[in-house]
Amino acid sequence: MRTEPMHRSAAGGFVAASSEYIPELEHDPARVFAALRGHIARLENFVPQLSGGRIRGQNWTFGVADIDSHLPERGLVRSGLHDISPHAYGDIPAAMRLTLAMAVRRLSDPAERRPLLWCRVVREVHEYGNLYGHGIESMGLPRHRFVTVTLKRPVDALWVAEEALKSGAVAIVITDADAKHISLTATRRLSLAAQTGKAAGLLVFTTPQSVSTASHTRWIASASRSQPPPYDLHAPGKPSWNLELVRARGGRPGAWVVEWQNAPYCFNLVSKLRSGEVHAGTAEAVEISASQGLSIRTG
DSSP: OEEOOEEEOTTSSEEEOOOEEOGGGGGOHHHHHHHHHHHHHHHHTOOOOTTSSOOOOOOBOOSOHHHHTTSGGGSBOTTSEEEEEESSGGGHHHHHHHHHHHHHHHHTSTTOOOOEEEEEEHHHHHHHOOOOHHHHHHTTOOGGGEEEEEESSHHHHHHHHHHHHHHTSOSEEEEEEOGGGOOHHHHHHHHHHHHHHTOEEEEEESSOOOOOOOOSEEEEEEEOOOOOOTTOTTSOOOOEEEEEEEEETTSOOEEEEEEEETTTTEEEEOSBOTTSOBBTTSHHHHHHHHHHOOOOBOO
């Protein structure tokens, strides 16, 4: 029997050693199977990377302590699957923009140099329009780190997303998803592919959905009224969302109103809600509660 164990090269990759003939294995089936199991285990643990080594970086967080505390290990799973759904039909652009903001948070990590891939479906492009390059750049994602592909069938988009995740060539794969073409098996394949390529998959559902998925977290987003800047109460404010975490593996649900800041690439809690209550994590909440004793609502 010939075995070719994998060894790490000086460049950080893996190469096969020269073939070695082991006569005693020919008459010992137990040792043959043990050698094969070890060889298969080495192959399964081998993940090709463009950099030739493991990718380490900062935790993938929202940058808001009140939100991150609801997530396992106070952050999103870096090599896993997450899904985002609109609260209603008109909230689909808001859900897409929130997804992109989450991706920018991940790509702002200096240790992460791989690009982002967005798999679009022709039907969704016709319904909601193409992605706007200048708007994407204004959110903090340079064009050379953004790749998009448009396909006719949703099943093709899922296949491309799976292959891209497995390749390890991209940091994040965002995919237009339709609940009619999504199954637990399909999302399980995406989740395993994300683990293999040490990447993250983000599914953007086009309709409010309740299908079972293998995602680590499930978010529901809707557009929220922006807070006007202090220097002009009639000027448009920062993009804001009503954000709800409905499922988190190892975490707990919660609801917040957040806004996005382009310059530091971070989320902030919106201090005042429409009901007049405030988040417990904001500085304004501490001041108001100390002076007036108002009730505080947590997520």
